[in-house]
Amino acid sequence: MLSPKVLEDPIKCTRCGSAHYCTHRCMKDDKDVHVQSGECNLLQADSARDELGSLLREACLALRLLQWKPPQPALLSNWAKFLDPSSRDDAGVLLLIARAVAEACKGAVAEKLEGARGLSEKEAAEAVCQVFTNSLEYEPILPVASACAGSAAQQGEPPAVLYQLASRFNHSCRANAAYHFKPGGTIVVRTLVDIDADQEICISYLDPLQPYPIRTAQLREKFCFTCCCERCAAERSPPPPAQNGAHDDDAPSPPAWFLSAMAPPGLPDEAAPEDVGRSMSQIRNMLSKLMEQAQELFVRGGRAAEAWAVLEAGIFKAVAMGAHPFHHRCLELYSCLASACRVCAKTGASGAALRRAALYGLLQSAAAEAMLAVGEYGALPQAARNWAETGALLCEVLAAELEQQRRSTPHGAPANVAAPSHVSTGHPQNGSSMQHAPYYRGVSNERPQAHIDWPDIAPAEQTAQGAGHKSIPEPPAEFALVLCATWHALALDTGHDCVSAQTHAAQQRQRPNMPSSLQSQQGIEHGRDEQNAPSSKRQKVARSPADAKADPGSAGTGTAEADSDTDRHAAAEQQHVGPQGLWLDFRLLGEPAGFMSCQAQPSSRPDLRAALKAELAMSGTDEEQLNRLEHIAYGAAICHAHAAGLLQVVLGRSHTLTQSSAFGAFFAPLPYKVTF
Numbered sequence: 001m002l003s004p005k006v007l008e009d010p011i012k013c014t015r016c017g018s019a020h021y022c023t024h025r026c027m028k029d030d031k032d033v034h035v036q037s038g039e040c041n042l043l044q045a046d047s048a049r050d051e052l053g054s055l056l057r058e059a060c061l062a063l064r065l066l067q068w069k070p071p072q073p074a075l076l077s078n079w080a081k082f083l084d085p086s087s088r089d090d091a092g093v094l095l096l097i098a099r100a101v102a103e104a105c106k107g108a109v110a111e112k113l114e115g116a117r118g119l120s121e122k123e124a125a126e127a128v129c130q131v132f133t134n135s136l137e138y139e140p141i142l143p144v145a146s147a148c149a150g151s152a153a154q155q156g157e158p159p160a161v162l163y164q165l166a167s168r169f170n171h172s173c174r175a176n177a178a179y180h181f182k183p184g185g186t187i188v189v190r191t192l193v194d195i196d197a198d199q200e201i202c203i204s205y206l207d208p209l210q211p212y213p214i215r216t217a218q219l220r221e222k223f224c225f226t227c228c229c230e231r232c233a234a235e236r237s238p239p240p241p242a243q244n245g246a247h248d249d250d251a252p253s254p255p256a257w258f259l260s261a262m263a264p265p266g267l268p269d270e271a272a273p274e275d276v277g278r279s280m281s282q283i284r285n286m287l288s289k290l291m292e293q294a295q296e297l298f299v300r301g302g303r304a305a306e307a308w309a310v311l312e313a314g315i316f317k318a319v320a321m322g323a324h325p326f327h328h329r330c331l332e333l334y335s336c337l338a339s340a341c342r343v344c345a346k347t348g349a350s351g352a353a354l355r356r357a358a359l360y361g362l363l364q365s366a367a368a369e370a371m372l373a374v375g376e377y378g379a380l381p382q383a384a385r386n387w388a389e390t391g392a393l394l395c396e397v398l399a400a401e402l403e404q405q406r407r408s409t410p411h412g413a414p415a416n417v418a419a420p421s422h423v424s425t426g427h428p429q430n431g432s433s434m435q436h437a438p439y440y441r442g443v444s445n446e447r448p449q450a451h452i453d454w455p456d457i458a459p460a461e462q463t464a465q466g467a468g469h470k471s472i473p474e475p476p477a478e479f480a481l482v483l484c485a486t487w488h489a490l491a492l493d494t495g496h497d498c499v500s501a502q503t504h505a506a507q508q509r510q511r512p513n514m515p516s517s518l519q520s521q522q523g524i525e526h527g528r529d530e531q532n533a534p535s536s537k538r539q540k541v542a543r544s545p546a547d548a549k550a551d552p553g554s555a556g557t558g559t560a561e562a563d564s565d566t567d568r569h570a571a572a573e574q575q576h577v578g579p580q581g582l583w584l585d586f587r588l589l590g591e592p593a594g595f596m597s598c599q600a601q602p603s604s605r606p607d608l609r610a611a612l613k614a615e616l617a618m619s620g621t622d623e624e625q626l627n628r629l630e631h632i633a634y635g636a637a638i639c640h641a642h643a644a645g646l647l648q649v650v651l652g653r654s655h656t657l658t659q660s661s662a663f664g665a666f667f668a669p670l671p672y673k674v675t676f
């Protein structure tokens with residue numbers, strides 16, 4: 001992804017107008033390679049543009065590769081495989097690129113450009129295959145202050161990059177190293193675990209959350225090889241039958257307790273494997289069709305609101321039929337849904353859109369977390385990215401809620417109320433997808449109003465998109481369970497029991513293998529450590545109206561009837577008050593006190609409250625609204641903290657994934673900072 005500066009205001013090559021640079025200096029440094037390689041000519045040729053489209057990127061990279069100085073040991077090209085028309089439909093396309101590359105070189109020779117050299121089509125084809133075999137997409141995992149497009153990157157397309165050394169790392173689906181890009185495009189490769197002398201260091205070329213068949217297909221299609229890593233070897237041989245028979249042949253294996261909690265509701269526990277298989281393949285087909293619809297509606301058609309409605313209804317149905325919420329196709333759909341919801345929110349649909357986007361972000365994060373929980377440390381970079389994006393989405397939810405509160409007050413926001421000194425709002429300095437998230441950073445006494453990009457939220461009924469979403473069905477209870485599982489996973493390492501949960505699913509389908517913290521037959525359970533739990537853990541449990549509505553079976557009206565904190569707590573315990581976790585749209589209200597305890601920074605809670613109160617000064621916010629905001633803010637802070645902890649491992653500041661690396665982020669210098 002290009003930095004905002006490059007995207008918004010690129011400096012363009014004066015000859016071709018297509019190569020974008022961040023600075024004039026950068027353009028000057030690149031001029032020789034850009035021109036002498038023939039790239040500048042290629043980018044001026046309309047015919048090449050028409051013929052190659054987005055593949056111009058690869059053609060340019062091949063031209064640059066041919067200019068590498070000093071000449072490097074040849075990169076692997078896999079050209080015989082790539083150009084085999086009997087096994088690859090796109091072999092002809094590669095030849096087309098090769099021809100364009102050869103033509104561009106010829107043009108450079110004709111112009112007598114220094115360093116230009118003619119090239120046969122075969123040589124050009126080999127260079128093109130080297131690009132496909134060895135290039136990476138420049139997608140910074142970290143916020144970057146500035147990044148140079150470096151060359152002829154097309155706007156909107158992530159540049160492809162080749163490195164003399166880093167391009168030689170082999171792939172593993174259980175990678176023991178991860179890479180990230182620094183501003184300007186420097187690549188940094190870090191180990192994720194201790195590595196023995198002579199042990200091979202591998203990175204991952206793909207999303208490790210995908211199941212074996214999908215990974216295999218992607219590697220074959222994109223890189224032309226069959227992976228021989230240990231994880232693929234293990235997953236290639238048939239796995240032992242799942243305890244209850246309910247396993248999907250192309251899904252990663254989640255822990256047994258999770259599977260048993262998620263068994264398709266329509267199937268008896270002792271269902272025959274054929275029945276399970278049939279049911280699963282129906283679900284798979286259904287999810288595939290939904291993905292096609294997503295592509296059509298949202299990716300190609302840009303119809304975000306329709307995509308939201310169709311996909312959400314479809315995915316709820318699939319989950320109700322027994323689809324595992326972490327099914328890889330579900331994950332793809334969450335990603336699409338999160339984007340669609342975010343677009344709806346930006347274009348004026350209700351605030352529910354943003355909350356939904358955050359929910360889908362959470363589900364994706366939960367999936368990555370589940371992979372870590374079963375020891376797939378290769379999922380670390382993906383988990384870090386997911387949590388960071390989820391935290392950013394929650395910041396947007398919070399910003400939207402705050403703004404809505406302000407607008408709904410008779411006087412609007414009071415002009416003379418200053419934010420507390422440790423709170424400021426502004427953009428993170430980055431070029432990632434977080435660029436629109438309002439940020440709270442402890443850096444300034446000033447609120448940089450000009451930089452605030454509050455989402456423009458209008459009441460649902462005022463907008464076309466919103467109108468279509470008046471009756472979004474309640475998500476299935478399994479979703480809430482997944483989120484509770486997420487929080488559980490987050491707290492696993494802490495030595496404190498996490499606040500536990502009660503959901504309809506947990507209530508209705510108790511499974512013997514479920515961990516006690518998720519069984520929660522008695523509603524809120526406090527763990528073995530209760531005596532020592534911090535007092536915040538005994539604070540009142542607030543219930544949202546949505547909670548009360550959605551969970552009428554749970555006795556009483558929760559906090560409304562309790563007089564004091566102690567009474568409320570006792571009442572909550574007795575009355576099986578609903579699920580804990582993050583309060584988003586539906587029955588996910590919670591008291592993240594368990595997480596607070598592991599951050600060991602008790603003062604930040606009152607700080608957060610005070611900060612929110614100051615933000616909302618005089619806006620007539622009642623205690624319950626404040627609770628709601630606080631929970632969202634907490635969610636964002638926890639997600640950011642978690643992401644920052646994971647990133648510490650990815651970035652090599654911490655060696656292994658421990659409690660302190662996962663949660664110590666509140667203390668450590670962060671690559672970005674969220675302080676409430």
Ligand SMILES: C[S@@+](CC[C@H](N)C(=O)[O-])C[C@H]1O[C@@H](n2cnc3c(N)ncnc32)[C@H](O)[C@@H]1O
Pocket residue numbers: 075076078133134135167168169170171172223224225226227228229
């Ligand atoms: C970027 S190159 C890696 C460096 C390459 N091995 C070399 O010697 O230059 C990627 C190519 O290495 C091979 N490769 C990498 N990881 C592999 C794996 N896990 N299993 C099989 N082949 C792999 C494939 O041919 C792939 O297209």
